[in-house]
Amino acid sequence: xxxxxxxxxxxxxxxxxxxxxxxxxxxxxxxxxxxxxxxxxxxxxxxxxxxxxxxxxxxxxxxxxxxxxxxxxxxxxxxxxxxxxxxxxxxxxxxxxxxxxxxxxxxxxxxxxxxxxxxxxxxxxxxxxxxxxxxxxxxxxxxxxxxxxxxxxxxxxxxxxxxxxxxxxxxxxxxxxxxxxxxxxxxxxxxxxxxxxxxxxxxxxxxxxxxxxxxxxxxxxxxxxxxxxxxxxxxxxxxxxxxxxxxxxxxxxxxxxxxxxxxxxxxxxxx
Numbered sequence: 001x002x003x004x005x006x007x008x009x010x011x012x013x014x015x016x017x018x019x020x021x022x023x024x025x026x027x028x029x030x031x032x033x034x035x036x037x038x039x040x041x042x043x044x045x046x047x048x049x050x051x052x053x054x055x056x057x058x059x060x061x062x063x064x065x066x067x068x069x070x071x072x073x074x075x076x077x078x079x080x081x082x083x084x085x086x087x088x089x090x091x092x093x094x095x096x097x098x099x100x101x102x103x104x105x106x107x108x109x110x111x112x113x114x115x116x117x118x119x120x121x122x123x124x125x126x127x128x129x130x131x132x133x134x135x136x137x138x139x140x141x142x143x144x145x146x147x148x149x150x151x152x153x154x155x156x157x158x159x160x161x162x163x164x165x166x167x168x169x170x171x172x173x174x175x176x177x178x179x180x181x182x183x184x185x186x187x188x189x190x191x192x193x194x195x196x197x198x199x200x201x202x203x204x205x206x207x208x209x210x211x212x213x214x215x216x217x218x219x220x221x222x223x224x225x226x227x228x229x230x231x232x233x234x235x236x237x238x239x240x241x242x243x244x245x246x247x248x249x250x251x252x253x254x255x256x257x258x259x260x261x262x263x264x265x266x267x268x269x270x271x
Contacts, residue, residue: 006133006211009055013048013132014125020044021121025113032108034098034116035091036082041120043078045128046071052132059138066205069151070131073198076155080162127222129215130202137209147204150197157183158194165191178245186258188236188249192226193256227256 021037021044028034049070053063085091094116101111140148164182168174183190196219203219206212236250252262 004056006136006214009052009135010125010129010132012055013051013128014122016051017044017048017121017125018118020047021117021124025117028112028117029109033090034094034112035089036085037094037116037120038091039078039082039085041078041124042074042081044121044124045131046074046078048125048128049074049131052135056135058135062137062139062144062205063135065140065148066131066134066202069148069155069198069202070128073151073155073158076159077195123221127199127218129218130199130206130212133212133215134202134206134209137206137212140205141208144205144208147201147207149201150204151199151201154194154197154199154201156194157197158191161190161194176243178243178249180249180253180261183258185253185261187254187256189226189256190258193258196223196226196256 021040024037024040028037049067053067056063097115098108098111101115102108106114161183164184165179168179168181187193199219199222203215206215254261
């Protein structure tokens with residue numbers, strides 16, 4: 001398609017993102033469940049990556065590499081999360097959120113739109129700014145190649161971590177146990193660390209494009225949400241009380257960035 005300004009491309013993509021999540025909201029009204037939205041957080045970024053490639057006629061090689069990395073990340077994660085939703089059903093985090101909204105007088109339709117789908121569509125658009133604005137520019141410099149390497153590493157790290165966890169959960173002998181093997185021995189959240197690396201890698205590629213630094217809010221917000229908001233902190237809240245051995249796992253295992261585990265306070269729990 002013909003060239004357009006960054007502002008035009010980002011504006012069209014914002015509209016696409018909101019329209020996509022509006023359709024998903026209509027689906028949620030029929031299902032009475034919003035839990036599938038996590039899968040479309042990743043799949044929606046794939047949509048915006050492809051729309052950005054189509055909307056702007058730039059350096060095709062650069063665009064294909066950038067878009068391909070996002071598609072590889074988003075399809076794997078989105079399908080993984082969609083499968084988990086189909087297997088596990090309603091996510092209690094969203095149930096709790098909507099119940100609190102109900103106590104304030106908001107019905108399911110209003111609460112799910114205003115508290116889940118609308119804000120997530122905007123945040124998805126913001127986080128995906130690197131793959132949108134990175135469509136501009138030409139070729140790759142040292143920063144771009146470093147970004148490609150970091151993104152590939154992040155996708156591989158996250159994929160391996162999720163695979164190891166799925167294999168662990170499939171074994172009935174591990175029911176109720178703490179996963180502390182493989183990558184999970186070195187970080188409590190290899191999946192989140194993989195996301196972190198992937199999107200900072202995409203930002204490094206984008207940083208070489210004219211005005212590419214405008215995409216910085218994307219990886220900054222993602223890093224904040226993974227480290228401080230709805231990522232690791234929300235997931236771990238209460239796990240130490242509900243799952244035997246998790247408190248010791250926290251004590252000996254790095255919370256985010258991979259590092260060698262500390263000696264356990266309870267040697268029997270090691271391994």
